[in-house]
Amino acid sequence: MKTILAENVLIKGNWEKDQVLKIKEGVITHIEALSDSQKQREEISERVSKRLIPGYVDTQVNGGGGVMFNHAPTFKSIEIMAKAHRKFGTTTLFPTLITDDIATIESAANAVSEAIESGHPSVEGIHFEGPHLSVEKKGVHLSKYIRPLTDRELATYTRKDLGKVLITVAPENTSCDVIRDLVNQGVIVALGHSNAPFDVVERAIEAGATGFTHLYNAMSPFTSREPGMVGAALLGNNTCGIIVDHQHLHPKAVELAFKTKGPSQLMLVTDAMAHVGADEDVIDFFDTHITRVGNKLTTPDGTLAGSCLDMHGAVINCVNDIGISLEDASYMASATPSAFMGINETLGSIAVGQRANFVELSEDNALANVWQNGEVCV
The missing domain is CATH 2.30.40.10 (Urease, subunit C, domain 1)
Structure with a gap:
């Protein structure tokens, strides 16, 4: 004791x-x-x-400590990533695999299963961000891997040895029947990397999708005649991840989201790449590389490529630059993601x-x- x-x-x-x-x-x-x-x-x-x-809970961690999960989807990589992010207050994370081939998806699942079985203190599950996305809103995801969901992938996503499973899909590339099936089998479905109109997004929510991946970024925008995915996310009773690194979003866009959603429906995420906790500024990424200049990550063509944000940095940016109280920023970094992922009985607060x-x-x-x-x- x-x-x-x-x-x-x-x-x-x-x-x-x-x-x-x-x-x-x-x-x-x-x-x-x-x-x-x-x-x-x-x-x-x-x-x-x-x-x-409370310790921070990050539902979107692509890498850390010099390691990208896609490039080395192993338990060793998870250990390196968890150690790198723990230095910045993240005591719980969900290793995130972006769009890739089926073999890599299965290897990532096996790695997380090993982490869960070993009782790794930081790992509660996995986030598959793709490959069932929109090519029009792919960002740095490779279009050659973007595809509809198949039975082989479904079998991986619904494994019972992975802890909590979060999957990001574009509703124009993933039918409501598939979303409903995933949710019925215990998978948490978020919407993102999508160019879908408002009504298509609404149908996906009715089918069981409960979250949105990095609000505003890589999704159909809000306009006067078409509210898009951004409009559905802001209006709905759902949880939105948001990257407060001052690269992905203007501070006033964050302020609007906070005033609309509140701390219980807006969760801080890093979308972190391998640069977090690493000294290297240039790190390989599939057939190209990602360069860190200041607090910004880009590929050689200038495309924004994830972030080098850590969770404590996200909290401090909210407090210092958005005017969000420390109490609310803490909630967005711990209690809200824990509730969204269904782990709030044991994580996310001091109780x-x-x-x-x-x-x-x-x-x-x-x-x-x-x-x-x-x-x-x-």
Whole structure:
């Protein structure tokens, strides 16, 4: 049993002072104010003078630590990626495979299955971003791999040894019957990389799609006569991932999304490439390469190629540049993605029964320490 005395803890959206947290086998078993537990003063294992917020949950991680998951879809790659992102407060992530061939999809599934079976503390499932997308809105996804969903892919997506499975599809390339079948088999379906009109998107939502992948980016825009996917995402009762790196979106676009959706339906994602946690600025990407200049990643033709954003950076950008409170930004980085992925009973907040995953912040919101399962890891 470990007992932590924390001077400031974010619990249910409020800052609570001088809280005693008891942790057993990485799980919070008890929380109470110090004034109610004076007798435990001698039992305190650690004192935390800085502020504790929940560990971050990132549902879109393509790479990290110099590794791209597509290029090396192995358990070793997952370990490297998780270690790289943990330094920035991400205690839970979903390795993300972008559009690729079926062999790579199956290898990625096997790698995540191995991570789940081994009890890797960061991995709760997998995100397949494609290949069932729109060529018109493909971004850096390779058009030669974009295709409709087949039985072989369906068999992979519906495996029961992968934890939570998220798949991004374009509704014009994936029928409502297929979406309905995926959802009925426990797959979480998000819409993205799509040029679909509003009514097609609405039918996909009715079929069971519950999320949108990187709001605004690579989707049919909102216009006066055609609300597009952006309009459906902003109007609907769904969860939207959003990349707040100041490269993908204008700050006012983020502000509009926040005012429309609120913190419980807008989740921070990184869409991180291998550059996060790596010194290299140029990293191979399929038959080309991605170059980091400042905080921007592009291919040689200038196409925006994911991000070098980390989750703590996303939180700080929200607070400093969008005017979102730290409490709401924290919610968007932890509770909202946990609820969207259906893991909120054990992750995403600081509460009894939750894993002891924390981000420790200084008064100026700098990241001081990261806790995973009750242990400091940074």
